[in-house]
Amino acid sequence: MKNFKIWILLILTxxxxxxxxxxxxxxxxxISPLWIxxxxxxxxxxxxxxxALYFEKPDWKMVMKSWMPLVLLGLLGIIGYNLILYSALEFTxxxxxxxxxALNPGIIVLFSVLLLREKLSRIQIVGLFISLFGALIILTQGNLGSILNTDYNRGDLLMIGAVIVWTFYSIIGKKISIPPITATAVSTFFAMIIxxxxxxxxxxNLSEISSMSIYGILYMFIFPSVFSFVFWNISVRSIGASQAGIFLNLIPVFTxxxxxxxxxxxxxxQIFGGLLVFIGVYLTSGMLSKSLSHFKRKKHDQKCA
Structure with a gap:
Protein backbone atom coordinates (compact mmCIF):
# COMPACT_ATOMS: atom_id res chain seq x y z
CA MET A 1 0.00 0.00 0.00
CA LYS A 2 2.86 2.37 0.85
CA ASN A 3 4.53 1.82 -2.55
CA PHE A 4 1.19 2.30 -4.31
CA LYS A 5 0.83 5.76 -2.73
CA ILE A 6 4.39 6.62 -3.80
CA TRP A 7 3.65 5.49 -7.36
CA ILE A 8 0.62 7.80 -7.42
CA LEU A 9 2.83 10.69 -6.26
CA LEU A 10 5.40 9.92 -8.97
CA ILE A 11 2.73 9.68 -11.68
CA LEU A 12 1.38 13.09 -10.59
CA THR A 13 4.93 14.47 -10.50
CA ILE A 31 5.35 36.12 -22.88
CA SER A 32 9.13 36.06 -23.37
CA PRO A 33 11.16 33.12 -22.00
CA LEU A 34 12.79 35.52 -19.54
CA TRP A 35 9.46 36.66 -18.07
CA ILE A 36 8.01 33.14 -17.99
CA ALA A 52 11.21 23.85 3.27
CA LEU A 53 10.77 25.28 6.77
CA TYR A 54 7.97 22.85 7.59
CA PHE A 55 9.43 19.63 6.17
CA GLU A 56 13.21 20.12 6.42
CA LYS A 57 13.77 22.66 9.23
CA PRO A 58 17.07 23.79 7.65
CA ASP A 59 20.20 24.84 9.49
CA TRP A 60 20.59 28.31 7.97
CA LYS A 61 24.23 28.67 9.04
CA MET A 62 25.09 25.54 7.06
CA VAL A 63 22.97 26.78 4.14
CA MET A 64 24.83 30.10 3.96
CA LYS A 65 28.19 28.31 4.03
CA SER A 66 27.13 26.73 0.72
CA TRP A 67 26.06 30.02 -0.86
CA MET A 68 28.47 29.77 -3.80
CA PRO A 69 27.32 26.36 -5.15
CA LEU A 70 23.71 27.43 -4.47
CA VAL A 71 24.22 30.53 -6.63
CA LEU A 72 25.65 28.26 -9.33
CA LEU A 73 22.62 25.97 -9.05
CA GLY A 74 20.38 29.00 -9.47
CA LEU A 75 22.27 30.15 -12.57
CA LEU A 76 22.16 26.70 -14.17
CA GLY A 77 18.93 25.02 -13.05
CA ILE A 78 16.61 27.99 -12.55
CA ILE A 79 17.85 30.61 -15.02
CA GLY A 80 19.82 28.67 -17.64
CA TYR A 81 17.65 25.57 -18.02
CA ASN A 82 14.33 27.42 -18.01
CA LEU A 83 15.42 30.18 -20.39
CA ILE A 84 16.73 27.62 -22.88
CA LEU A 85 13.67 25.36 -22.48
CA TYR A 86 11.13 28.12 -23.14
CA SER A 87 13.27 29.50 -25.97
CA ALA A 88 13.27 26.01 -27.52
CA LEU A 89 9.47 25.86 -27.32
CA GLU A 90 9.32 28.92 -29.59
CA PHE A 91 10.68 26.74 -32.42
CA THR A 92 9.79 23.10 -31.69
CA ALA A 102 14.37 12.15 -21.96
CA LEU A 103 18.10 11.96 -22.76
CA ASN A 104 18.80 13.60 -19.39
CA PRO A 105 19.49 10.46 -17.30
CA GLY A 106 21.82 9.02 -19.96
CA ILE A 107 23.74 12.28 -20.43
CA ILE A 108 24.07 12.67 -16.66
CA VAL A 109 25.66 9.21 -16.54
CA LEU A 110 28.04 10.14 -19.40
CA PHE A 111 29.21 13.37 -17.74
CA SER A 112 29.50 11.59 -14.39
CA VAL A 113 31.98 9.25 -16.09
CA LEU A 114 33.92 12.14 -17.65
CA LEU A 115 33.93 14.47 -14.65
CA LEU A 116 33.49 12.24 -11.60
CA ARG A 117 35.39 9.19 -12.93
CA GLU A 118 32.39 6.93 -12.44
CA LYS A 119 32.56 3.62 -14.35
CA LEU A 120 30.18 2.31 -17.03
CA SER A 121 29.39 -1.31 -17.76
CA ARG A 122 29.17 -2.59 -21.35
CA ILE A 123 25.37 -2.62 -21.15
CA GLN A 124 25.36 1.02 -20.02
CA ILE A 125 27.64 2.01 -22.92
CA VAL A 126 25.33 0.24 -25.39
CA GLY A 127 22.34 1.99 -23.80
CA LEU A 128 24.02 5.38 -24.12
CA PHE A 129 24.57 4.88 -27.86
CA ILE A 130 21.00 3.61 -28.37
CA SER A 131 19.54 6.68 -26.64
CA LEU A 132 21.77 9.05 -28.64
CA PHE A 133 20.74 7.27 -31.86
CA GLY A 134 17.08 7.76 -30.90
CA ALA A 135 17.71 11.47 -30.32
CA LEU A 136 19.35 11.72 -33.77
CA ILE A 137 16.24 10.20 -35.36
CA ILE A 138 14.11 12.86 -33.67
CA LEU A 139 16.52 15.67 -34.63
CA THR A 140 16.75 14.64 -38.30
CA GLN A 141 13.03 13.75 -38.50
CA GLY A 142 13.97 10.22 -39.45
CA ASN A 143 16.33 11.23 -42.28
CA LEU A 144 19.73 10.18 -40.92
CA GLY A 145 21.30 11.03 -44.30
CA SER A 146 20.86 14.71 -43.42
CA ILE A 147 23.01 14.36 -40.28
CA LEU A 148 25.74 16.61 -41.71
CA ASN A 149 23.29 19.32 -42.74
CA THR A 150 23.15 22.54 -40.76
CA ASP A 151 19.41 23.19 -41.02
CA TYR A 152 18.29 21.38 -37.88
CA ASN A 153 15.28 22.72 -36.03
CA ARG A 154 16.61 25.46 -33.76
CA GLY A 155 14.31 24.41 -30.93
CA ASP A 156 15.58 20.82 -30.97
CA LEU A 157 19.19 22.04 -30.78
CA LEU A 158 18.29 24.36 -27.92
CA MET A 159 16.73 21.41 -26.08
CA ILE A 160 20.05 19.55 -26.32
CA GLY A 161 21.63 22.62 -24.74
CA ALA A 162 18.99 22.53 -21.99
CA VAL A 163 19.78 18.86 -21.33
CA ILE A 164 23.51 19.65 -20.97
CA VAL A 165 22.78 22.58 -18.62
CA TRP A 166 20.54 20.35 -16.48
CA THR A 167 23.26 17.72 -16.42
CA PHE A 168 25.75 20.13 -14.85
CA TYR A 169 23.03 21.30 -12.45
CA SER A 170 22.39 17.69 -11.40
CA ILE A 171 26.08 16.86 -10.95
CA ILE A 172 26.68 19.93 -8.79
CA GLY A 173 23.48 19.17 -6.86
CA LYS A 174 24.86 15.73 -5.96
CA LYS A 175 27.76 17.39 -4.14
CA ILE A 176 25.61 19.64 -1.93
CA SER A 177 24.56 18.34 1.47
CA ILE A 178 21.73 20.89 1.92
CA PRO A 179 18.21 19.34 2.03
CA PRO A 180 16.75 19.38 -1.51
CA ILE A 181 13.69 21.62 -1.06
CA THR A 182 15.76 24.12 0.92
CA ALA A 183 18.48 24.04 -1.76
CA THR A 184 15.85 24.71 -4.44
CA ALA A 185 14.28 27.57 -2.47
CA VAL A 186 17.61 29.29 -1.73
CA SER A 187 19.06 28.77 -5.24
CA THR A 188 15.80 30.14 -6.67
CA PHE A 189 16.08 33.18 -4.38
CA PHE A 190 19.63 33.89 -5.61
CA ALA A 191 18.54 33.32 -9.22
CA MET A 192 15.69 35.83 -8.91
CA ILE A 193 18.04 38.47 -7.46
CA ILE A 194 20.28 38.00 -10.52
CA ASN A 205 3.08 44.63 -21.46
CA LEU A 206 0.35 43.17 -19.25
CA SER A 207 -2.42 44.41 -21.56
CA GLU A 208 -1.23 42.01 -24.29
CA ILE A 209 -1.36 38.92 -22.07
CA SER A 210 -4.43 36.68 -22.39
CA SER A 211 -6.14 34.86 -19.54
CA MET A 212 -4.80 31.58 -21.03
CA SER A 213 -1.20 32.73 -20.44
CA ILE A 214 -2.02 33.84 -16.90
CA TYR A 215 -3.50 30.41 -16.17
CA GLY A 216 -0.39 28.88 -17.72
CA ILE A 217 1.95 30.81 -15.42
CA LEU A 218 -0.17 29.93 -12.39
CA TYR A 219 -0.06 26.27 -13.40
CA MET A 220 3.73 26.38 -13.87
CA PHE A 221 4.40 27.90 -10.48
CA ILE A 222 1.97 25.74 -8.47
CA PHE A 223 2.37 22.31 -10.08
CA PRO A 224 5.78 21.81 -11.82
CA SER A 225 7.69 24.22 -9.55
CA VAL A 226 6.25 23.26 -6.17
CA PHE A 227 4.09 20.11 -6.09
CA SER A 228 6.27 18.08 -8.47
CA PHE A 229 9.41 18.92 -6.54
CA VAL A 230 7.89 18.12 -3.14
CA PHE A 231 6.30 14.87 -4.41
CA TRP A 232 9.58 13.89 -6.08
CA ASN A 233 11.60 14.30 -2.89
CA ILE A 234 9.04 12.42 -0.78
CA SER A 235 9.23 9.56 -3.31
CA VAL A 236 13.04 9.50 -3.52
CA ARG A 237 13.30 9.33 0.26
CA SER A 238 10.82 6.46 0.32
CA ILE A 239 11.93 4.18 -2.56
CA GLY A 240 15.29 5.64 -3.69
CA ALA A 241 16.42 7.67 -6.70
CA SER A 242 17.00 4.70 -9.03
CA GLN A 243 13.44 3.36 -8.74
CA ALA A 244 11.88 6.82 -8.79
CA GLY A 245 13.98 7.73 -11.86
CA ILE A 246 12.18 5.11 -13.98
CA PHE A 247 9.02 7.22 -13.73
CA LEU A 248 10.77 10.15 -15.48
CA ASN A 249 10.22 8.25 -18.73
CA LEU A 250 6.53 9.06 -18.32
CA ILE A 251 7.15 12.77 -18.98
CA PRO A 252 7.41 12.46 -22.80
CA VAL A 253 4.51 9.96 -22.79
CA PHE A 254 2.23 12.35 -20.88
CA THR A 255 3.43 15.31 -22.99
CA GLN A 270 8.98 10.72 -32.98
CA ILE A 271 7.50 7.43 -31.78
CA PHE A 272 10.44 5.30 -32.97
CA GLY A 273 13.12 7.76 -31.81
CA GLY A 274 11.42 8.22 -28.45
CA LEU A 275 11.22 4.45 -27.97
CA LEU A 276 14.97 4.12 -28.60
CA VAL A 277 15.67 6.93 -26.14
CA PHE A 278 13.62 5.13 -23.45
CA ILE A 279 15.34 1.78 -24.09
CA GLY A 280 18.78 3.43 -24.07
CA VAL A 281 18.11 5.35 -20.87
CA TYR A 282 16.83 2.17 -19.19
CA LEU A 283 20.08 0.38 -20.06
CA THR A 284 22.33 3.36 -19.23
CA SER A 285 20.68 3.93 -15.85
CA GLY A 286 21.87 0.47 -14.81
CA MET A 287 18.35 -0.76 -14.07
CA LEU A 288 18.77 -3.85 -16.28
CA SER A 289 22.03 -4.79 -14.53
CA LYS A 290 20.37 -4.35 -11.13
CA SER A 291 17.38 -6.46 -12.21
CA LEU A 292 19.67 -9.24 -13.50
CA SER A 293 21.81 -9.25 -10.35
CA HIS A 294 18.67 -9.28 -8.19
CA PHE A 295 17.31 -12.21 -10.24
CA LYS A 296 20.61 -14.13 -9.90
CA ARG A 297 20.75 -13.45 -6.15
CA LYS A 298 17.16 -14.64 -5.72
CA LYS A 299 17.91 -17.80 -7.72
CA HIS A 300 21.02 -18.45 -5.62
CA ASP A 301 19.06 -18.01 -2.39
CA GLN A 302 16.43 -20.47 -3.63
CA LYS A 303 19.15 -23.08 -4.35
CA CYS A 304 20.68 -22.60 -0.91
CA ALA A 305 17.32 -22.85 0.86
Missing part, protein backbone atom coordinates in the same frame (compact mmCIF):
# COMPACT_ATOMS: atom_id res chain seq x y z
CA UNK A 14 5.67 13.48 -14.09
CA UNK A 15 2.19 14.54 -15.27
CA UNK A 16 2.74 18.03 -13.83
CA UNK A 17 6.20 18.28 -15.40
CA UNK A 18 4.74 17.19 -18.75
CA UNK A 19 2.18 19.98 -18.46
CA UNK A 20 5.05 22.45 -18.16
CA UNK A 21 6.08 21.65 -21.76
CA UNK A 22 2.54 21.93 -23.10
CA UNK A 23 1.63 25.14 -21.27
CA UNK A 24 5.07 26.57 -22.03
CA UNK A 25 4.44 26.10 -25.77
CA UNK A 26 1.29 28.24 -25.53
CA UNK A 27 2.52 30.85 -23.06
CA UNK A 28 5.78 31.57 -24.95
CA UNK A 29 3.68 32.96 -27.82
CA UNK A 30 2.70 35.91 -25.61
CA UNK A 37 11.03 32.04 -15.97
CA UNK A 38 10.98 35.11 -13.75
CA UNK A 39 7.24 35.18 -12.95
CA UNK A 40 7.02 31.41 -12.44
CA UNK A 41 9.88 31.18 -9.96
CA UNK A 42 9.23 34.44 -8.09
CA UNK A 43 5.75 33.12 -7.29
CA UNK A 44 7.18 29.70 -6.41
CA UNK A 45 9.38 31.27 -3.72
CA UNK A 46 6.27 32.10 -1.66
CA UNK A 47 5.51 28.38 -1.36
CA UNK A 48 8.99 26.81 -1.48
CA UNK A 49 10.35 28.56 1.63
CA UNK A 50 7.36 27.69 3.91
CA UNK A 51 7.44 24.06 2.66
CA UNK A 93 6.80 21.11 -30.45
CA UNK A 94 6.22 20.27 -26.81
CA UNK A 95 6.44 16.56 -27.73
CA UNK A 96 9.84 16.92 -29.43
CA UNK A 97 11.18 18.96 -26.50
CA UNK A 98 10.02 16.32 -24.01
CA UNK A 99 11.42 13.44 -26.09
CA UNK A 100 14.85 15.10 -26.30
CA UNK A 101 14.77 15.90 -22.58
CA UNK A 195 17.36 37.93 -12.98
CA UNK A 196 15.39 40.92 -11.58
CA UNK A 197 17.38 43.74 -13.30
CA UNK A 198 17.19 41.91 -16.66
CA UNK A 199 13.43 41.38 -16.28
CA UNK A 200 12.93 45.05 -15.41
CA UNK A 201 15.03 46.17 -18.39
CA UNK A 202 13.06 43.98 -20.79
CA UNK A 203 9.71 44.93 -19.29
CA UNK A 204 6.34 43.34 -19.97
CA UNK A 256 2.60 13.42 -26.20
CA UNK A 257 -0.83 12.37 -24.87
CA UNK A 258 -1.74 15.90 -23.77
CA UNK A 259 -0.49 17.29 -27.11
CA UNK A 260 -2.55 14.68 -29.01
CA UNK A 261 -5.65 15.72 -27.06
CA UNK A 262 -4.94 19.33 -28.08
CA UNK A 263 -4.66 18.38 -31.77
CA UNK A 264 -0.94 17.77 -32.33
CA UNK A 265 -0.13 14.92 -34.74
CA UNK A 266 2.53 12.39 -33.69
CA UNK A 267 5.01 11.43 -36.43
CA UNK A 268 6.41 7.90 -36.80
CA UNK A 269 10.00 9.10 -36.29
Missing amino acids: TLFWAGNYVFGKYVVEE TYSRWVLALFLLFPI SATNAALIS LTPFALMQGI ALISLLLGEVMRIE
